[in-house]
Amino acid sequence: MTRRTDTMKFAAGLSREKDPDAALETLLRQVRTGLRKKPADLAFLFISSLYPIQWERFLDRVQTELGTPLLIGCTGGGILGRNQELEFTPAMSLAAAHLPGIKCHPFTVSPDELEEERGPGFWIEKLGCPPAREPVGILLPDPYSCDIVTLLSALGSVYPKMPVVGGLASSAQPRTRPTIFLNRRTVPEGAIGLLLSGDIQLKTIVSQGCRPVGRSYIVTRAEENAILELAGMPATEALRQMFDTLSPADRGLAEQALLLGVVMNERQESFQQGDFLIRNLIGMDPETGAILIGDRIESGQTVQFQVRDADSARADLAALLKAQEEAFRQKPPAGALLFSCMGRGQDLYGEPHHDVRAIRSAVGPIPIAGFFCNGEIGPVGGRTFVHGFTASLGLFGRKNSPA
Numbered sequence: 001m002t003r004r005t006d007t008m009k010f011a012a013g014l015s016r017e018k019d020p021d022a023a024l025e026t027l028l029r030q031v032r033t034g035l036r037k038k039p040a041d042l043a044f045l046f047i048s049s050l051y052p053i054q055w056e057r058f059l060d061r062v063q064t065e066l067g068t069p070l071l072i073g074c075t076g077g078g079i080l081g082r083n084q085e086l087e088f089t090p091a092m093s094l095a096a097a098h099l100p101g102i103k104c105h106p107f108t109v110s111p112d113e114l115e116e117e118r119g120p121g122f123w124i125e126k127l128g129c130p131p132a133r134e135p136v137g138i139l140l141p142d143p144y145s146c147d148i149v150t151l152l153s154a155l156g157s158v159y160p161k162m163p164v165v166g167g168l169a170s171s172a173q174p175r176t177r178p179t180i181f182l183n184r185r186t187v188p189e190g191a192i193g194l195l196l197s198g199d200i201q202l203k204t205i206v207s208q209g210c211r212p213v214g215r216s217y218i219v220t221r222a223e224e225n226a227i228l229e230l231a232g233m234p235a236t237e238a239l240r241q242m243f244d245t246l247s248p249a250d251r252g253l254a255e256q257a258l259l260l261g262v263v264m265n266e267r268q269e270s271f272q273q274g275d276f277l278i279r280n281l282i283g284m285d286p287e288t289g290a291i292l293i294g295d296r297i298e299s300g301q302t303v304q305f306q307v308r309d310a311d312s313a314r315a316d317l318a319a320l321l322k323a324q325e326e327a328f329r330q331k332p333p334a335g336a337l338l339f340s341c342m343g344r345g346q347d348l349y350g351e352p353h354h355d356v357r358a359i360r361s362a363v364g365p366i367p368i369a370g371f372f373c374n375g376e377i378g379p380v381g382g383r384t385f386v387h388g389f390t391a392s393l394g395l396f397g398r399k400n401s402p403a
Contacts, residue, residue, distance in 0.1 A: 008200075008398060009098040010335025011035045012367035014081030016091040020051045020058065027094040028065055034367060038098035040066050042194075044138075044337060045073035046080070046371040049171040049178065050090045059184045066096060070104050072194055074140045074169035074180040076371025077342045083360055085353045087345050087372065088172065095369035097335060097396070105129045105195040108187050114150045120158045127195055131159050135195040136202035138337065138394070139166035140180050143374040145189035148386050152377070156384060163202045164384045165394035166193070167339030167373030178374070201399040203333065205320045206378035207355075207391045208278040209313030209344070210306040212261055213250050214242035216271055217304065222297045225282075226290045230303070234289025242305055253307040260293050263302040264381025271304060273316055277380045278306055280388065308389060310349045317355060317391060321362035328363050333395035336363070338370035340391045345372060348389075355391050363395070 011034025013027035031040070043066055047053065063071045079086045081093030105128045113126075129135050137155065141148050148168065155164065169178035182192045196202075217238055221229035230238035246254060261276025268275065283292040297303075338356060346352050356368060377384060378392030 006100040008100065008334045009035055009038050010095060010367040010396065012081055012093070012095040012335065012369045014079070014084060014086070014091065014093050016086055016089055018090050020053055020092070023090070023092045024058070024062065027092055031066065031094055031096045035096060035098060040068040040096040041099045042070045042104055043068045043094060043096040044369055045071060046076050046093045046369060047073065048079050048090045048092065049075040049077065049173060049176050055179065055181065055186050056184065059181055063184060068096060070106055071183050072106060072138070072140065072181070072192060074371070075171055075178045076373070077170040077172040078345060078372035080338050080340060080356050080370035080372070081368060083353065083357050085340070085345055085356050087352070093369040093371065095335060095337065095367055099196070099200070102196055102198040102200045105135065105197065106182055106192070107194070108182060108190060108192050109146070109151060110190040111145050111147070114147045114154070118154065123154055123158045129195045129197050133197035135159065135162055135197040136200060137162050137164035137193060137195050139164055139191060139193045139377050141166070141168050141191035142178060142180055142189055143168040143170070144177065146191045148191070148375070148377070151191060152384050152386065163204050163379055164377060165202070165204055165337060165339060165392050166377040167371065167392065168375040168386070170342060170372060170374040199399050201397050203324070203327070203395040203397070204378055205324065205393040205395070206380055206387065207313070207317040207320055208276070208387060209316050209389055209391070210259055210261065210276070210278050210308045211273045211312040211316070212271065212276065212304040213254065213307050214245055214305050216263070216302050219297060219299050219301045219303060222299050225294065225296055226292050227297055227303070228288065228290050235291040236284055236286065236289045239291060239305070250307055253309055254305070257308055259306040259308065261304050261306045262297065263304070266302060271302070274319060276304065276306065277385060278387070313344070313348055314354070317358055321359065325362065331397055332364055333366055333397045335396050336366055336368040337394045338368055338391065339373050339376045339378070340370065341376055341389045342372040342374070343389045344391060359393060
């Protein structure tokens, strides 16, 4: 039996050395130092797709030399770790955790398993974790072969209160397919994931980086992903009226990228930045007056148009971190994983390292690892979604005692 005095411990390393073996040696040294001789029960490894990796040999070395029974990770178009976000260059990030009293439930999901309707019993047996254990989850899907919406729906039906973070694997090269791996082997398609159960808590912060403009509207007629009417008028007419009310600066942002926010808590009397699930506008039909969005929408829901820029993204992340300031002070997290969109970073902010440094400034110098994703996974309004242009942060600690 694990003694209660045996504390949870995370450690993280980051390297940008061009030789993959040299980079791994640096990571292993940094992580061993951070763990302070505690054994690693779990490790996350994120690797730039720019490295020429011989996967079987490389993964075997990681698991053998780190001595961890569980290794999970993927490639990324950019790599996050410590206090840096490394884009357009070879880099690796490794996080390892000593997790006494916590059970790990790794799994793979194939495309075939998502094609058929499967009940809760299938998923409980496959994942090996009854809902009563109140697990937390991490997901790393392949973007080309995994029906992530179906997978999130299946997990949500079995574990409705489970917080999940993660990201779709990515690549820095257009013609290079991302790689996901579990332990010593790569997984050719589908998704890999991990549930953690026991005395563990996963706090999540999902920064969508948008702010609302104009007024809110009730969807008065909708079909599938088409909004036909807003507040009783054709949706395109509501959009035109809203556009006319914008300042010149906001009009310029809306011309570049206009999005739609769906209110997650209809009981609120007013809605502010952070109260919405952000979805892309993917088209309009001038004949019917419909607006098409990248998700299903239903009549009766409340929506508001949104814009995104660097200032909005900074303010959104800062506000979300500020709201958790007292919680961080009372119970500092032991470690973190950050899954950020490839459209953030320098392309958004015009400067490197913004998100990871903002997080460490608010939370403290915690071990952190992650990557730039093809889509980010995290909860909004108590449900888990796949997002775009988002930073999804998972902070790990003890559920019943300080981290």
